[in-house]
Amino acid sequence: MKEENIDKLNSLFSNLRTEEQKLKESQEKQKSEEDLFIEGFKTLCKNLIDPKMQEFKRMLKQNGYGCKITMNEESKNGTGMNAQPNIKLQISRNVESNFYTNNKFPHIMFAADKYYKKIGVHLDTIFQNGTGTAAMKEQTYSLESLDEESIEKEIVDSIEKILMNK
Template sequence: MKEENINKLNTLFSNLKSEEQKRRESLEKKKSEEDLFIEGFKNLCKNFIDPKMQEFRRMLRENGFGCKITFSEEHTTGSGIHSQCHIRLQVSRNVNSNFYANDKFPHIMFTADKNLKRIGVHLDTIFQNGTGTAAMKPQTYTLETLDEDMIEKEILDSVEKILVNR
């Protein structure tokens, strides 16, 4: 092969390798940013969201409602359904409800979207065999904008909508 053709091929291979390296570095950076966001969300849950939910849980139980708070890591089921990292407060009309027999209870759920680096709030007001709504609220937050006051406001607003839909 001619020297100039060998040089062209070598330049082509070199460019392809550097593009691949840039792509790999970009993916690693994105992955570490996503990991940092999820870590920040977990800290927010531990330090602010869970304690607020515990306060509401105590008051709801004192007034005859059952409650369950759960935290779930991000996972994908065997059928390919992807679940984001989230914390959820479920509400039942019965203080002694068995939340393990049925998972279909009204709830407020804070979810972490690692791709958008946003925290969304899902509200479900539907009691078993009842009517209501279930959807993501339009307002989203970042790790910096979701503070203790906003958490309390979101939970209060959601609990009010759940209880009014009895």
């Protein structure tokens, strides 16, 4: 092979490796930003959301309602669908409800979307065999904007909608 053709191919291979390396670095940077966001969400759950939910849980139980708080990690099911990391406060009209045999209870859930780096609020007002709604609220939060006051307001508004749904 001619020297100039060897040089041309070597240059091509070198450029391709450089492009591949840039893409890999970009993907790693994006992944680390997503991981940092998820870590921030977990910290927010531990320090603000869970303690606030515990307050409401105590109050609900004192008034005859059953409650369960769950924190879920990010997961994938068999179809490749991602479940976002979330923390959920479920409510039952019966203080003795067994949340482990049936998971279909009204709830408020804070869920982290690592791709958009936003925290959404899901509200489900449907009791078993009842009517109601279940949807993400339009309002989303960043890690910085979701503070104690916002969390409390979201939970109060949600509990009101859940308990007013007959």
